[in-house]
Amino acid sequence: MSLELPRIPISGMTLPEPPSMPDLPVGQTSLGNAVVVGLKEIWAHKFRSALTMLGIVLGVSSLVAMSAMVQGMENGQREAMLAIGGLEKVRMEAQRVPVEQRHLRDMARGMTLADVEALKAGIPEIEIIAPEMRLEVDPTLQANGRFHRTFMTGGILPEKMRIMEHEVEHGRMFNDIDAAEARPVCLIGTGIRDELFGRPEETGTEVIPLGRTMTINGQPFTIIGMFKRYEGEQDRKQRLEREAERQRLLAEGRTPPKAQGPSRGQGRGGSFAFWIKNNTVYMPLNTMWHRFQAGLSNAPPEPRLSNIELKVRDFSRIEQTLSRIRNIMMVNHRGIEDFAFRTFEDWSADIDRFVKNARMSGGLIAGISLFVGGIGIMNIMLASISERIREIGIRKAVGAGGLDIFVQILVESTVIAVVGGLLGLAFSRFVVLGITWVAPTGNDPVITGGAMALAFGFAVGVGLLAGIFPAVKAARMDVIQSLRYD
Amino acid sequence: MPAADIDTAMALLELRNVSKIYHLGGEEIRALDDVSLDLEQGEFVSIIGPSGSGKSTLMHILGCLDSPTRGNVTLAGTEIARASARELARVRNRTIGFVFQFFNLLPKLNVLQNVELPMIYAGIGGRERRERAGKALEMVELGHRLKNRPNQLSGGQQQRVAIARALVNNPKIILADEPTGNLDTHTGELILSLFRRLAAEGRTVILVTHNPEIAAVTPRQIEIRNGRIAHQVDARLAGLDRSGGGDLPPSAP
Numbered sequence: 148m149s150l151e152l153p154r155i156p157i158s159g160m161t162l163p164e165p166p167s168m169p170d171l172p173v174g175q176t177s178l179g180n181a182v183v184v185g186l187k188e189i190w191a192h193k194f195r196s197a198l199t200m201l202g203i204v205l206g207v208s209s210l211v212a213m214s215a216m217v218q219g220m221e222n223g224q225r226e227a228m229l230a231i232g233g234l235e236k237v238r239m240e241a242q243r244v245p246v247e248q249r250h251l252r253d254m255a256r257g258m259t260l261a262d263v264e265a266l267k268a269g270i271p272e273i274e275i276i277a278p279e280m281r282l283e284v285d286p287t288l289q290a291n292g293r294f295h296r297t298f299m300t301g302g303i304l305p306e307k308m309r310i311m312e313h314e315v316e317h318g319r320m321f322n323d324i325d326a327a328e329a330r331p332v333c334l335i336g337t338g339i340r341d342e343l344f345g346r347p348e349e350t351g352t353e354v355i356p357l358g359r360t361m362t363i364n365g366q367p368f369t370i371i372g373m374f375k376r377y378e379g380e381q382d383r384k385q386r387l388e389r390e391a392e393r394q395r396l397l398a399e400g401r402t403p404p405k406a407q408g409p410s411r412g413q414g415r416g417g418s419f420a421f422w423i424k425n426n427t428v429y430m431p432l433n434t435m436w437h438r439f440q441a442g443l444s445n446a447p448p449e450p451r452l453s454n455i456e457l458k459v460r461d462f463s464r465i466e467q468t469l470s471r472i473r474n475i476m477m478v479n480h481r482g483i484e485d486f487a488f489r490t491f492e493d494w495s496a497d498i499d500r501f502v503k504n505a506r507m508s509g510g511l512i513a514g515i516s517l518f519v520g521g522i523g524i525m526n527i528m529l530a531s532i533s534e535r536i537r538e539i540g541i542r543k544a545v546g547a548g549g550l551d552i553f554v555q556i557l558v559e560s561t562v563i564a565v566v567g568g569l570l571g572l573a574f575s576r577f578v579v580l581g582i583t584w585v586a587p588t589g590n591d592p593v594i595t596g597g598a599m600a601l602a603f604g605f606a607v608g609v610g611l612l613a614g615i616f617p618a619v620k621a622a623r624m625d626v627i628q629s630l631r632y633d
Numbered sequence: 634m635p636a637a638d639i640d641t642a643m644a645l646l647e648l649r650n651v652s653k654i655y656h657l658g659g660e661e662i663r664a665l666d667d668v669s670l671d672l673e674q675g676e677f678v679s680i681i682g683p684s685g686s687g688k689s690t691l692m693h694i695l696g697c698l699d700s701p702t703r704g705n706v707t708l709a710g711t712e713i714a715r716a717s718a719r720e721l722a723r724v725r726n727r728t729i730g731f732v733f734q735f736f737n738l739l740p741k742l743n744v745l746q747n748v749e750l751p752m753i754y755a756g757i758g759g760r761e762r763r764e765r766a767g768k769a770l771e772m773v774e775l776g777h778r779l780k781n782r783p784n785q786l787s788g789g790q791q792q793r794v795a796i797a798r799a800l801v802n803n804p805k806i807i808l809a810d811e812p813t814g815n816l817d818t819h820t821g822e823l824i825l826s827l828f829r830r831l832a833a834e835g836r837t838v839i840l841v842t843h844n845p846e847i848a849a850v851t852p853r854q855i856e857i858r859n860g861r862i863a864h865q866v867d868a869r870l871a872g873l874d875r876s877g878g879g880d881l882p883p884s885a886p
């Protein structure tokens with residue numbers, strides 16, 4: 148309805164009762180209006196508001212950054228776990244006869260290919276089974292005038308390639324004839340190439356040492372294949388960046404600086420798994436047996452395996468499958484426990500525990516910082532309402548209800564938190580960059596939408612909570628006293 | 634003389650035996666002491682008395698800004714003591730317009746926004762608010778200063794903004810507490826003529842002042858001393874009316 152503003156009657160008036168207002172409820176200040184007033188208040192006290200927001204900004208950004216770091220590490224660990232075959236993988240390792248079975252030591256045969264055959268025949272749940280024979284002492288490799296020791300030298304059956312997810316990028320895999328004749332051939336990882344023939348970064352070109360001779364504990368072998376280079380997402384990115392930089396320098400006619408620092412074995416989390424794969428030397432199991440074991444004076448009558456790795460089809464039934472494997476093995480070994488199981492479940496549980504702990508402690512720090520931020524907001528809102536006692540009195544005199552004032556103060560404190568939260572989200576990128584710069588990790592932090600939403604939600608909640616007390620206080624102020632206040 | 638004995642018809646504002654008592658330390662201050670008063674629709678009244686006599690206290694109670702310690706206040710048939718804080722806020726918003734001695738404008742808002750304020754709490758939409766505030770400001774001849782801040786205006790202009798704000802929700806009652814107390818004589822007269830106009834339009838206008846010359850403008854004058862009604866003059870009853878309400882019939886409608 149429209150208001151009839153009083154016009155000035157020239158003379159003789161008989162104005163009836165002024166038209167009454169429509170029945171609108173008081174206490175219905177539009178929220179948009181309150182938000183605008185809140186933003187203006189913040190703008191009017193820029194410096195003060197900025198200081199107040201700092202706690203929220205830090206809280207939100209540290210929450211997001213922390214969660215990004217943990218997520219990055221978790222991703223790295225899971226990536227590494229997948230790279231070596233995932234959860235479905237089970238490993239049996241030869242071990243010494245346990246103390247209580249020492250008297251049976253003579254009867255222990257160790258793990259043999261007969262075990263592999265028995266398991267293959269007896270347990271259909273096994274998808275892949277791959278035996279490996281290693282040297283008892285890490286062998287010394289020599290080629291190109293350089294030496295290198297690696298514990299990842301093994302004699303294998305072709306299945307090993309599948310279970311370890313190896314890919315031959317250069318040359319070829321050994322074939323049945325190589326195996327049957329126990330030929331001195333081997334495949335190497337790029338890490339071995341790096342050590343013996345030089346890294347591409349050092350030599351300037353990628354050496355592919357196919358056909359070259361490498362001795363293993365003095366015995367000459369021909370390198371017939373090289374695996375692809377295994378690396379995590381993060382490492383690949385860094386390597387490609389370095390490569391691009393090098394190309395750029397070359398194109399400008401300058402000599403790129405020699406790459407410094409070893410690219411191997413930081414030993415940290417994920418990259419370790421890739422390092423192991425890159426430092427592998429494989430030869431046919433039969434070659435290993437004939438050239439390194441069979442000739443020895445105390446040689447066993449048949450090849451002794453160092454480990455058997457297998458992959459089950461159905462991870463959800465791994466417990467049953469494991470116990471069946473165990474039964475067959477126990478029968479084969481006449482009850483002597485000269486083998487042990489390893490699964491990656493332990494590792495997986497470790498990752499989970501680590502992630503949980505990191506989240507908890509990071510969340511606690513961020514929570515404290517948000518809490519402090521909340522106290523800051525409450526403090527500033529209390530200061531603000533005592534500065535605005537008169538304003539509140541005026542607003543009430545012209546018809547603001549307690550609820551209107553309550554909502555206004557609450558919205559103002561929430562607006563501070565929302566603005567602080569948004570700044571915090573923006574700032575979290577830089578916090579992440581800062582942390583990775585100060586303490587580089589092998590894993591790229593991953594800022595997730597979930598973490599951002601959670602942190603922002605917390606910030607808004609803190610703003611709301613912090614506003615309640617000042618808002619109640621302002622809403623309850625006495626009109627007359629507020630109007631008299633100077 | 635006691636308040637006009639107006640029979641059965643309900644007055645717009647009725648005070649019955651109203652007292653307001655403050656306690657300061659052990660001392661009891663009777664700001665209002667057993668005041669009974671009727672104000673009719675369309676009356677132009679001044680409340681006069683020396684400083685500290687209880688005029689402002691009376692005005693606050695008339696305006697539902699404050700509640701009496703004892704006694705009853707009835708506004709348009711509604712008993713104020715029974716009303717909730719929310720209902721009182723509503724009454725202040727719709728039925729009453731205040732004009733204060735120190736203008737009480739919000740310094741951070743411009744003129745237009747100050748006048749819009751009561752409509753915000755009435756839940757009126759932004760477009761209508763601006764339109765109505767603009768009209769109200771034109772009526773007090775400040776249509777050209779909408780974007781100014783209060784501190785960019787003279788005292789008289791600020792008081793006119795305050796009057797526009799008091800009018801914008803079209804209240805039945807205008808309460809003014811020493812509205813000219815902070816203005817020079819000439820400006821004060823301009824403001825008074827505005828009030829006279831409002832009264833002539835049929836609004837109930839209550840003017841609080843300590844100045845007998847200003848009080849002389851209104852047909853009815855209520856004199857307060859020490860919280861009590863000491864004296865009342867009603868020019869209409871005496872046939873002496875020279876105020877803007879002059880065309881009113883001898884008794885209230």
Ligand SMILES: Nc1ncnc2c1ncn2[C@@H]1O[C@H](COP(=O)(O)OP(=O)(O)O)[C@@H](O)[C@H]1O
Binds near residue numbers: 663686687689691
């Ligand atoms: N909040 C209060 N506390 C104590 N005394 C008060 C309060 N408000 C008003 N008074 C007293 O009540 C009396 C009337 O005050 P007031 O109505 O403001 O007078 P006036 O407006 O006529 O100058 C004065 O003596 C004043 O000191």
Ligand SMILES: [Mg+2]
Binds near residue numbers: 688689690
């Ligand atoms: Mg006073």
